[in-house]
Amino acid sequence: MFMCGIAGIFGLSDRNLIGRMAEKIAHRGPDSVGFFIDKEISLGMRRLSIIDLRTGDQPVYDDEKGLVIVFNGEIYNYQELREDLKKKGHKFHTSGDTEVILHAYKEYGAAGLGKLNGMFAVAIYDIKKNELILARDRAGIKPLYYAFAGGKLIFGSEIKCILEYKEFKPQVDNDALSSYLTYGTVFGGFTLFKGVNKLLPGKILSFNGKEAKLSDFEKKWDSGTGSHSPDALLTLMEKVVKSQMVSDVPLGAFLSGGIDSSTIVGIMSNAVERPVETFTVGFGEKSDEVAYARAVSEHFGTNHHELIVSPEEVPQIVNKLVWHYDDLTWDSASLPVYMVSELARKHVKVVLTGEGSDELFAGYERYKPFSPAIPFVPASMRWSAYRRFITMFDSGTRRKLASISSSYAEKVLDGYEKRRGSPLQNVLDFEFNEFLPHQLLNKADKATMAASLEGRVPYLDNDMIAFAAKVPLEMKLHGLEGKHILRKSVAGLLPDITRKRMKKGFGAKPIFWFRDKGMMDFTRNMLDDARMKAIGIDCSYCDEIIRNLEKPKKAYQLWALLLLELWYRKFIEAEK
Numbered sequence: 001m002f003m004c005g006i007a008g009i010f011g012l013s014d015r016n017l018i019g020r021m022a023e024k025i026a027h028r029g030p031d032s033v034g035f036f037i038d039k040e041i042s043l044g045m046r047r048l049s050i051i052d053l054r055t056g057d058q059p060v061y062d063d064e065k066g067l068v069i070v071f072n073g074e075i076y077n078y079q080e081l082r083e084d085l086k087k088k089g090h091k092f093h094t095s096g097d098t099e100v101i102l103h104a105y106k107e108y109g110a111a112g113l114g115k116l117n118g119m120f121a122v123a124i125y126d127i128k129k130n131e132l133i134l135a136r137d138r139a140g141i142k143p144l145y146y147a148f149a150g151g152k153l154i155f156g157s158e159i160k161c162i163l164e165y166k167e168f169k170p171q172v173d174n175d176a177l178s179s180y181l182t183y184g185t186v187f188g189g190f191t192l193f194k195g196v197n198k199l200l201p202g203k204i205l206s207f208n209g210k211e212a213k214l215s216d217f218e219k220k221w222d223s224g225t226g227s228h229s230p231d232a233l234l235t236l237m238e239k240v241v242k243s244q245m246v247s248d249v250p251l252g253a254f255l256s257g258g259i260d261s262s263t264i265v266g267i268m269s270n271a272v273e274r275p276v277e278t279f280t281v282g283f284g285e286k287s288d289e290v291a292y293a294r295a296v297s298e299h300f301g302t303n304h305h306e307l308i309v310s311p312e313e314v315p316q317i318v319n320k321l322v323w324h325y326d327d328l329t330w331d332s333a334s335l336p337v338y339m340v341s342e343l344a345r346k347h348v349k350v351v352l353t354g355e356g357s358d359e360l361f362a363g364y365e366r367y368k369p370f371s372p373a374i375p376f377v378p379a380s381m382r383w384s385a386y387r388r389f390i391t392m393f394d395s396g397t398r399r400k401l402a403s404i405s406s407s408y409a410e411k412v413l414d415g416y417e418k419r420r421g422s423p424l425q426n427v428l429d430f431e432f433n434e435f436l437p438h439q440l441l442n443k444a445d446k447a448t449m450a451a452s453l454e455g456r457v458p459y460l461d462n463d464m465i466a467f468a469a470k471v472p473l474e475m476k477l478h479g480l481e482g483k484h485i486l487r488k489s490v491a492g493l494l495p496d497i498t499r500k501r502m503k504k505g506f507g508a509k510p511i512f513w514f515r516d517k518g519m520m521d522f523t524r525n526m527l528d529d530a531r532m533k534a535i536g537i538d539c540s541y542c543d544e545i546i547r548n549l550e551k552p553k554k555a556y557q558l559w560a561l562l563l564l565e566l567w568y569r570k571f572i573e574a575e576k
Contacts, residue, residue: 004029004058005449006070006144007161008043008123010132010207011152018042021161027324028072028157028449034058036068040209041125041132045070048349048452060098062106063091066128069102072157073120073142074456076243081115105133110204114217117462121157121199131208135217139356139460140201140437143327143445147196153207158446159196159326163571168195170572172535179409181402184330184392184560185439187412191327192567198327201437228470230488237489240461241267241352249349252277254340254455255304257292259486259499260354260363264458266493268352269300277348278302281340283309285512292498299495307343309336311516322566324450327442330392330560332508334443341451349454355440356459359432360468362424362476363483366390370424373479383417386427390435392553392560401541424473511555520546523558526565535568537561 005028007021015037022033022044029046036043036059045058059068075081078097081104086092090103097118104112105124110133113122119141124133134155136144146155149168156162163170173194176186189197199205206213241264245251253268255261255278268276278297282288290306297304309317314335321338322328344351358364369377369385388394393401395410416430417423441457448455458464468476471485478484487499513519524546532539542561548554 005157007156075118077117175408178406234489252348315522337447510559
């Protein structure tokens with residue numbers, strides 16, 4: 001199993017270039033580096049060793065040296081797949097999961113990737129066919145970016161790999177910028193870089209030097225006819241968490257004190273004799289999770305670690321943060337997750353985290369307008385309330401702010417609103433397909449990998465997603481109580497104060513940071529009129545935001561613009 005970074009370029013043999021691309025993501029894999037270079041291709045990877053410490057280096061080849069693979073991720077069912085493939089005559093030379101992926105592809109083709117249960121970004125090169133295959137896991141836990149330039153395909157775990165190819169000239173994409181300003185993240189296959197795409201979850205990209213094809217591997221969530229009771233959910237959670245605790249290196253968990261992370265910590269604590277290593281971060285504010293996390297730690301007897309970040313530290317942190325977030329998201333929780341990852345890496349190499357539970361089991365407060373417990377409300381009004389909640393800059397404000405006319409991101413949401421069926425299910429689908437991979441999982445991946453830390457997400461195990469797909473909506477949002485089935489399932493595991501709490505997580509409110517004079521001075525100095533104009537932003541509106549910081553969303557808007565300015569300086573201006 002390997003948490004790492006991969007990079008490559010199809011159509012060019014260049015040892016220096018692939019070396020630079022791999023070096024840009026050295027933080028993702030500081031333990032070793034590997035390359036495959038042939039007349040038509042250059043592949044590279046950086047490895048963070050987790051399992052198979054002795055024989056797990058990459059690239060990996062099949063026996064005939066007809067296929068070569070570089071891989072970022074964890075496959076949790078690889079041992080079962082290995083046994084099945086052995087029965088079909090396949091021979092293995094390593095004890096890790098990378099070789100299993102290669103043989104599954106060799107045996108079943110693209111359908112073999114659909115058999116994988118885990119998180120992954122994969123590049124497989126067929127030497128005989130001169131064809132490159134890129135693939136990404138179903139939920140989008142692991143990232144993979146690509147671009148075409150001069151007939152060549154350049155790809156990497158982070159966009160900064162692609163920028164090493166100097167024939168690619170970075171520019172701002174207006175559709176993506178519209179999405180960022182509207183919802184604080186870039187939906188769909190776009191990024192803020194024009195011409196740089198995200199490989200979407202569950203997709204395969206094949207390229208033979210002339211033709212590129214996008215296709216899906218099997219993505220149905222079918223858990224059969226088994227029970228979908230609270231007890232069945234807890235049993236499945238126990239199975240999944242234990243399967244993701246397999247590691248040859250120290251392992252722990254992020255603990256926010258909410259139901260998602262506390263459930264994981266409770267199951268981990270019951271599964272091992274030694275205290276679980278847990279980590280949390282706060283900012284010295286009343287809304288911090290520190291006290292709740294401490295209570296859960298005491299309940300389960302974990303070896304708990306806390307970090308308090310002061311507002312004075314934020315300018316220095318955010319400058320480093322943006323470099324890691326080349327696929328920019330406004331999410332202010334990126335900062336605490338980044339900091340708690342650095343804390344955790346001093347003690348462990350792997351953490352389990354709680355992403356995905358809210359999208360699967362309707363945990364967010366913003367889902368409440370869709371509850372049948374609120375009768376006689378037209379669907380259009382429910383969607384309007386939801387839109388106001390998730391929108392960063394509404395259409396009127398965007399017209400004041402930006403000289404772009406694209407409404408791309410709003411059209412994405414329109415498509416889900418117009419679907420037939422349950423509005424609640426449609427909004428859950430929208431968040432699972434858009435917000436989860438492009439914001440939350442992007443945030444988690446970049447923050448943990450910045451610290452050379454592997455983050456595993458038990459709620460997004462294939463079997464968990466399949467289970468949730470069969471749970472009736474009224475067992476998810478029961479009246480106005482979100483995650484009803486999950487709360488019922490952990491009634492005997494968690495203390496009442498945790499089980500009954502509202503959704504929180506590693507929350508971070510920029511208004512607290514902007515009240516600090518040093519942070520505000522830093523922000524004013526960074527928001528530069530000329531740069532903003534080059535992006536397409538009218539910076540004069542920033543003064544209005546600053547004057548009204550105490551109003552809802554204004555501090556978040558200022559934070560989003562500050563990140564955009566820093567991103568432009570680091571990735572667009574620096575390349576000119």
